[in-house]
Amino acid sequence: MEVTYLMSIEKFMRSAVTGWMVPHGEDSDIVMSTRIRLARNLTGIYFPIAFTEEDAMTVDKAVSGVLLDSAETGYSYMKMADLPVLERQVLVEKHLISPGLANPDRYGAVILSDDETISVMVNEEDHIRIQCICPGLQLEDAYKHADLVDDQLEKELAYAFDEDFGYLTSCPSNTGTGMRASVMMHLPALTMTKQINRIVPAITRLGLVVRGSYGEGSEALGNIYQISNQTTLGKTEKEILTDLKNITVRLIAHERKSREILLSKSRVALENKLFRSLGTILYARLLQTGEAARCLSDVRLGIDLGIIEDINMSILNELMIFMQPGFLQQYADAELTQEERDTLRAKLFRERLHAESTSNSIGKSEDV
Known part of the structure; x- marks a missing residue:
């Protein structure tokens, strides 16, 4: 693993630009990127909040074995404890890992695809967090790519799953599909006209949540907001994607209307x-x-x-x-x-x- 780390970290640090930053498709001026994240855990092993170092190593070996042992993997492996603090911070800033995974005391690691579209976080809040980020509004495509990785892992690994509750996760709010779908949107006109203050509560009442670009607890720097589903239990993946897409389309329309008003009146x-x-x-x-x-x-x-x-x-x-x-x-x-x-x-x-x-x-x- 050490050689892989030395090669890969240089590659991922070399450039600020990653795949999701390239403007793509209609409405890419407002919808900057789409992210799908799937939370999974292995059966018979405590959640990361309570597991031992031995448990962590078991999970790490199992997940990396599936994704890295192929002759043409297209993935690179990085262990958080081996990375200097600045390099971990850069991976967070590029949205390739979560702030939680950047803590080197949690036995965490990340497996990244060469194009930085797929990020598999190991031993974060859950054993496995599969993330796919695509440019623009591509909810279905992002889900398809994340689901392929999920299928690859599930063929070899036994997931913690309940027939009534679905995928079992460390945080109850993720139980069910284990899926968080989100879009990152640039909404300057709604912010300038202060309509965003009225829209955010309305979105929350519809079962979605609005955060800053780096997720929970972050500011909406540069008028960039992340809108995602709030619960994963009781809805199918298709229903979650449909609900988020409908709200996103409405937000796009509101933002465009606000831009027209600013141009015409001010x-x-x-x-x-x-x-x-x-x-x-x-x-x-x-x-x-x-x-x-x-x-x-x-x-x-x-x-x-x-x-x-x-x-x-x-x-x-x-x-x-x-x-x-x-x-x-x-x-x-x-x-x-x-x-x-x-x-x-x-x-x-x-x-x-x-x-x-x-x-x-x-x-x-x-x-x-």
């Missing part, structure tokens, strides 16, 4: 806000995480509305990850103070955006 003020944010990320010398996220959101909206040109949306997606504290320090190969991170973040934004400029319409900096 165009000058809106353009002023968007171009001020563009100026900030093009020329600022200090950029805090929150300010960077807000400015990226404004520029993204400007591109979507045709107000701002000559910037590639993929660059903004890349900068969403580049601006995170872990990635900045990994890039610098050093631990940085907050001011040093803010300075480096601003410098990277200037260099990356000016390097991508194709005309004089967004200006040029004399020091890069």
Whole structure:
């Protein structure tokens, strides 16, 4: 395993961009990505909250044996205890592992597909968490890919399953299908018009939950929200996907309507806000995480509305990850103070955006 780790971690640290960040399909300006996560446990072994190191190693060996022993696996294995703290943080920032798995004291590991679409987290809250992330709104496709991995594992491993309750999980709210389906959405107009404050409670009453882009307990930085199903018991996978898709389509319509209203009633003020944010990320010398996220959101909206040109949306997606504290320090190969991170973040934004400029319409900096 050690050789696999040394090869794979370099590959996954090399670039900020991962597959789900490439804009894909209709409505990709609003729905940035789709995620399916399946929680599974092996029968006869305590849940991670109560198991022993021996139990953890048994689970690890069983899962990695199924996915890695093939001659053409397409997967790489990384054990959390072997990774420096910054590298674990970068994997969290790229949405490849959960914050919970990044704790090295939990005997955790991750098995990643080469294209970073599939992530199998081992010994997190449950023995197995199969995750698939796809760009844009692709709920059915993401589920199909996650289900294929699930089938591969279930052919070889005995899952903890009850005929009445379904898949048994560490947290009762995951029992049943064990599936969490989510979409990551950019909703700046609903946020600017404060309609989001009315919409979130309504979504919650429909059995869904709205969180920040890094899940439970995280902020909606840059007007990016994660909408997912709240319970997994009593509904089939198809019903969960259908419910989430219906709500997502309605949110898309509300966001588009809010954008039209902003353009028709407050165009000058809106353009002023968007171009001020563009100026900030093009020329600022200090950029805090929150300010960077807000400015990226404004520029993204400007591109979507045709107000701002000559910037590639993929660059903004890349900068969403580049601006995170872990990635900045990994890039610098050093631990940085907050001011040093803010300075480096601003410098990277200037260099990356000016390097991508194709005309004089967004200006040029004399020091890069």
